[in-house]
Amino acid sequence: VTAAVATEDLLRELAPQVLGVLVRRYRQFEECEDAVQEALLAAAQSWPAGGTPANPRGWLITVASRRLIDQVRSEHARREREVTAAVREPELTASLADGAPDTDDTLILLFLCCHPELTAASQTALTLRVVGGLTTAEIARAFLVPEATMAARISRAKQAVRAAGSEFSLPPAPERAKRLRVVLQILYLIFNEGYTASSGTDLYRPDLAREAIRLTRTVRQLLPGDGEVAGLLALMLLTDSRRDARTGPSGELIPLSDQDRGRWDAAQVADGTALIDAAMARSALGPYQLQAAIAAIHAGAARPEDTDWREVHALYKILERIAPNPMVTLNRAVALAEIDGPEAGLELLATLDRDSRVAGHHRLHAVRAHLLERTGDRNAAIEHYKQAARGTASSPEQRYLEARAARLAAGRT
Amino acid sequence: MKYLLIMHMNPAVWGALTEEERSEVGNGHGAFMDAITKSGEMIITQALADPSQSAVVRVQGGQPVVTDGPYLEAKEYLGGFYLIDCESRERALELAALIPDAKVEGLGIEVRPVMFSAGTLEP
Numbered sequence: 001v002t003a004a005v006a007t008e009d010l011l012r013e014l015a016p017q018v019l020g021v022l023v024r025r026y027r028q029f030e031e032c033e034d035a036v037q038e039a040l041l042a043a044a045q046s047w048p049a050g051g052t053p054a055n056p057r058g059w060l061i062t063v064a065s066r067r068l069i070d071q072v073r074s075e076h077a078r079r080e081r082e083v084t085a086a087v088r089e090p091e092l093t094a095s096l097a098d099g100a101p102d103t104d105d106t107l108i109l110l111f112l113c114c115h116p117e118l119t120a121a122s123q124t125a126l127t128l129r130v131v132g133g134l135t136t137a138e139i140a141r142a143f144l145v146p147e148a149t150m151a152a153r154i155s156r157a158k159q160a161v162r163a164a165g166s167e168f169s170l171p172p173a174p175e176r177a178k179r180l181r182v183v184l185q186i187l188y189l190i191f192n193e194g195y196t197a198s199s200g201t202d203l204y205r206p207d208l209a210r211e212a213i214r215l216t217r218t219v220r221q222l223l224p225g226d227g228e229v230a231g232l233l234a235l236m237l238l239t240d241s242r243r244d245a246r247t248g249p250s251g252e253l254i255p256l257s258d259q260d261r262g263r264w265d266a267a268q269v270a271d272g273t274a275l276i277d278a279a280m281a282r283s284a285l286g287p288y289q290l291q292a293a294i295a296a297i298h299a300g301a302a303r304p305e306d307t308d309w310r311e312v313h314a315l316y317k318i319l320e321r322i323a324p325n326p327m328v329t330l331n332r333a334v335a336l337a338e339i340d341g342p343e344a345g346l347e348l349l350a351t352l353d354r355d356s357r358v359a360g361h362h363r364l365h366a367v368r369a370h371l372l373e374r375t376g377d378r379n380a381a382i383e384h385y386k387q388a389a390r391g392t393a394s395s396p397e398q399r400y401l402e403a404r405a406a407r408l409a410a411g412r413t
Numbered sequence: 414m415k416y417l418l419i420m421h422m423n424p425a426v427w428g429a430l431t432e433e434e435r436s437e438v439g440n441g442h443g444a445f446m447d448a449i450t451k452s453g454e455m456i457i458t459q460a461l462a463d464p465s466q467s468a469v470v471r472v473q474g475g476q477p478v479v480t481d482g483p484y485l486e487a488k489e490y491l492g493g494f495y496l497i498d499c500e501s502r503e504r505a506l507e508l509a510a511l512i513p514d515a516k517v518e519g520l521g522i523e524v525r526p527v528m529f530s531a532g533t534l535e536p
Binding site for chain 2: 121146398
């Protein structure tokens with residue numbers, strides 16, 4: 001089992017590098033990607049038993065190149081001529097396979113997979129397969145859809161990439177920052193999919209939160225000076241540090257204030273906090289850094305009552321200014337209630353009732369219910385807990401909200 | 414996001430359709446299945462047999478009591494469903510509008526988000 005795990009880790013790391021080499025040589029992204037996926041599957045089958053070759057990267061490039069050539073040959077396509085030319089140049093395939101990578105194409109591939117022309121679902125699936133080196137079957141399991149569904153989605157995404165006609169190079173500088181935001185957004189989406197998915201461990205379901213952290217670490221190595229990349233990585237580490245404490249034995253949700261803080265992953269908290277402190281000292285502020293800074297304040301409080309709510313509130317206020325969003329205001333209301341009392345929080349929430357993006361949203365009902373409970377308005381609190389429970393699409397959250405309502409109705413606190 | 418597109422059947426409405434209209438609905442389902450399979454949004458679809466084939470089971474005093482037939486009081490019954498996985502609620506509504514039943518006056522497609530999944534999804 002350990003040999004298989006070691007092989008898998010190595011293959012995931014090599015996957016984007018191998019694909020980069022092939023696309024540089026043969027161009028066609030779609031066909032190259034299929035060939036690399038086949039080479040990865042062949043390696044996953046033969047390496048654990050037969051031993052990892054001396055030059056694993058070279059092995060993968062050679063096998064993928066052969067697959068690609070076979071594919072194109074059997075297609076009898078017009079472009080057959082240009083690729084079969086490579087068959088007559090065996091030394092070329094060999095030279096491709098040798099030596100260390102002169103360029104790391106992982107970043108280019110990430111930009112390609114997160115092309116703005118693609119839907120988020122396609123961007124996510126393609127990123128996990130092309131850059132993450134996951135198989136279609138693994139991605140399908142992670143999203144709880146049949147493999148055929150995921151295969152169709154990936155193949156469509158690849159067609160869309162081709163239709164968009166991207167060059168295999170980094171986007172020009174003025175566009176790059178904007179495109180990087182999309183990449184970070186997709187990485188965060190993958191993280192959240194994993195973090196909010198089912199509780200408990202499923203050995204056969206890839207851990208998307210861990211995968212998102214690994215990919216974000218890679219981006220951080222490639223762009224060490226970018227504050228938002230560091231911010232996103234810190235945010236993921238800090239959020240993920242609470243994974244063991246956030247659910248109870250039967251999968252029920254435990255809110256931040258009730259979590260056993262001894263079960264937070266201290267090493268991960270330290271990593272995340274150091275990362276965000278360093279980033280904020282050096283780079284221009286951005287939304288991920290601010291959210292990570294808030295997570296770091298929570299992570300640094302030994303007890304809930306030690307939380308520096310003034311600092312949390314100040315950070316939400318800056319976040320509201322640079323990235324206005326009703327969900328940020330909602331979170332700020334929670335912090336404000338801790339400083340000035342629940343009435344002040346409720347007053348701020350009232351300003352959101354006119355905002356169609358959040359009015360009637362279950363999160364608004366849930367926060368209002370909590371604050372009403374604290375003012376002692378029990379009936380109104382029960383009503384809002386119930387509305388929040390009806391509105392959520394997450395079953396652990398629904399159970400939690402229903403339990404809150406029931407507890408209040410029974411007169412217990 | 415996963416959504417169940419629920420097809421409610423109303424026998425009175427269905428019975429009033431011409432043979433041609435009914436086969437149009439049938440063919441429309443074929444085209445719809447092709448489209449969402451290609452787009453990678455289809456998980457599974459199933460059509461249910463007539464409710465006259467149903468049995469209703471109730472456990473009373475620890476003993477199962479089985480009654481034949483449908484809930485007669487219901488004017489509509491569950492005819493079938495599509496389970497899909499798509500980008501957003503907007504997309505789910507867009508897809509629901511492509512199901513041929515949606516165009517039949519008196520019928521409609523209910524679109525409901527899925528909250529919990531378990532079991533194998535390979536059809």
